Amino acid sequence: MITEVAAAHPLVIALRQESSSWLQGAKEEFGELTIEISADRVAHVCRYLKEEKHFERISTVTAVDLYPAEPRFQVVYHLHSISRNMRIRVKAAVGGESPTIETVTGVWPGAGWYEREAYDLFGITFRNHPDLRRIMMPDDWEGHPLRRDYPVHGHRYDYMERGGEQS
Numbered sequence: 001m002i003t004e005v006a007a008a009h010p011l012v013i014a015l016r017q018e019s020s021s022w023l024q025g026a027k028e029e030f031g032e033l034t035i036e037i038s039a040d041r042v043a044h045v046c047r048y049l050k051e052e053k054h055f056e057r058i059s060t061v062t063a064v065d066l067y068p069a070e071p072r073f074q075v076v077y078h079l080h081s082i083s084r085n086m087r088i089r090v091k092a093a094v095g096g097e098s099p100t101i102e103t104v105t106g107v108w109p110g111a112g113w114y115e116r117e118a119y120d121l122f123g124i125t126f127r128n129h130p131d132l133r134r135i136m137m138p139d140d141w142e143g144h145p146l147r148r149d150y151p152v153h154g155h156r157y158d159y160m161e162r163g164g165e166q167s
Contacts, residue, residue: 002026009033011053011088018048024093032087039075039092043102046077046090050107055079055088058104061114063122067148072096073124077104077111094124103129121146 006012006026011033015022022045025036037045049055059078066072071093079088094101103126105112115126116135123144126132134141143150 003028006033006035011035014053015045015048018052032089034089034091036091036093039094039101042075042077042090042092043104043106046079046104046107049079049088049090053081054083055081055086057082058108058111058114059087061104061111061118063118063124063146065122065146065148067096070096073099073122075101075118075124099124100127101125102127103132105130120144123147 002012002023002025006028009026009028012023012026012035015035019041022037022041023035024038027034057080059080060076061078062076064074064076066074073094073096074091075094077090077092079090081087092101099122101124103111103115105115105126106128112130113135115129116132118124119126119129119132120134120136121144133139137145
């Protein structure tokens with residue numbers, strides 16, 4: 001849904017003129033625009049935002065787990081136009097069964113670290129990422145600790161199997 005206030009925003013107008021299928025929603029709150037786009041167009045829309053609308057800098061890429069809702073995840077990009085002194089938030093919904101979205105490292109190479117963090121902590125795969133591997137957790141770590149269904153205690157170590165006492 002595009003709110004009435006957001007519909008009048010010059011960036012929303014430009015995105016709608018560029019392609020009517022790009023925007024799935026938009027709202028403006030606290031002086032900041034949030035746009036929701038289709039996950040299958042994320043790299044294309046981000047390239048447009050950088051090249052045509054001068055969002056030169058990506059501040060972060062993160063995710064939100066909406067479990068048990070479906071689509072389960074929202075991948076969130078915070079963009080900054082230094083030349084226009086403007087910030088926007090871009091969200092793309094990704095399903096929970098096999099969460100996958102295109103990488104934006106071809107647009108902002110620095111996004112690679114942020115995408116690796118989202119991969120490691122949420123289990124979201126970034127298609128065509130140049131080096132998608134864990135960045136925070138050990139390589140043999142089970143699961144993704146920022147998922148809402150991840151056990152609060154972590155995955156228990158089976159002490160009895162290793163000859164220890166169970167606590």
